[in-house]
Amino acid sequence: MIWPPEYRIRPARETELPALQTIEESAGEVWGAALGRSAIPFGVMPLAALDLCRVEGTLWVAADGDDRPVGFLAAGDLDGALFIHELNVAPQHQRRGLGAALLRAAIDHARWRFHPAVALTTDRYISFNAPFYARHGFVLLRPEDLSPGLKAKLASEAERGHDPARRVAMAKRL
Amino acid sequence: MAKAYWVARVDVTDPETYKGYVAANGAAFAKYGGRFLVRGGPFEPVLGSSRERNVVIEFASYRDAVDCFHSPEYQAALAKRAGSAEVDMVIVEGYDGPQPA
Numbered sequence: 001m002i003w004p005p006e007y008r009i010r011p012a013r014e015t016e017l018p019a020l021q022t023i024e025e026s027a028g029e030v031w032g033a034a035l036g037r038s039a040i041p042f043g044v045m046p047l048a049a050l051d052l053c054r055v056e057g058t059l060w061v062a063a064d065g066d067d068r069p070v071g072f073l074a075a076g077d078l079d080g081a082l083f084i085h086e087l088n089v090a091p092q093h094q095r096r097g098l099g100a101a102l103l104r105a106a107i108d109h110a111r112w113r114f115h116p117a118v119a120l121t122t123d124r125y126i127s128f129n130a131p132f133y134a135r136h137g138f139v140l141l142r143p144e145d146l147s148p149g150l151k152a153k154l155a156s157e158a159e160r161g162h163d164p165a166r167r168v169a170m171a172k173r174l
Numbered sequence: 175m176a177k178a179y180w181v182a183r184v185d186v187t188d189p190e191t192y193k194g195y196v197a198a199n200g201a202a203f204a205k206y207g208g209r210f211l212v213r214g215g216p217f218e219p220v221l222g223s224s225r226e227r228n229v230v231i232e233f234a235s236y237r238d239a240v241d242c243f244h245s246p247e248y249q250a251a252l253a254k255r256a257g258s259a260e261v262d263m264v265i266v267e268g269y270d271g272p273q274p275a
Binding site for chain 2: 057108111112113114
């Protein structure tokens with residue numbers, strides 16, 4: 001349930017991409033605080049990457065009552081699965097169900113487009129990371145179950161300075 | 175003016191091919207103002223026969239709904255799914271008269 005009800009989930013527009021970077025930055029501060037280190041070194045999704053998702057129809061925003069984006073989910077195909085690149089909600093709009101609503105939109109889309117699964121990588125311990133996805137039916141993947149693409153994602157995250165002991169891949173079968 | 179609806183029931187026999195159609199049909203719906211009201215949600219087969227994928231798409235008028243189906247955009251998308259699904263579909267005009275008391 002989204003609260004308040006004037007929020008709505010819709011596809012992102014091209015002009016909104018820079019605003020999505022700002023949302024990711026501000027959400028990164030909350031995420032970094034939960035992790036106990038700054039998220040700044042990890043950067044945000046480049047505009048070109050966001051635009052690829054938008055063109056594919058797999059970039060959704062949660063818009064407020066004035067139709068301004070306050071959260072977004074960016075996804076794309078990875079080994080046939082729909083892979084969630086980023087899911088962020090601006091701090092002042094968190095804890096209102098927007099993340100779950102964005103996630104539902106992505107899952108509906110994946111089902112509709114015959115993706116066998118929705119997949120992602122996330123932090124094992126932060127409450128609004130792996131435990132959040134587990135509540136929505138995602139399961140932790142064992143290293144031997146990873147597709148080549150997911151393996152590569154985790155490897156590149158480790159290279160960029162993420163703690164490999166905390167990063168996990170999860171998937172929800174459809 | 176009454177709206178109109180595409181009501182379709184689909185059994186997909188070849189998902190790989192059908193995927194191409196799903197990816198391509200958006201252009202026609204965008205042009206004719208088609209809006210998904212039902213898009214493959216959970217359902218109860220309570221009477222008669224059913225198919226696995228149920229779709230209801232709303233248009234502003236009967237004319238738009240019919241024109242969309244016959245448009246080059248939709249026919250091009252349709253060609254991509256040839257042989258990949260069994261489909262029952264009707265285009266039906268909406269009702270905007272009084273409701274039974």
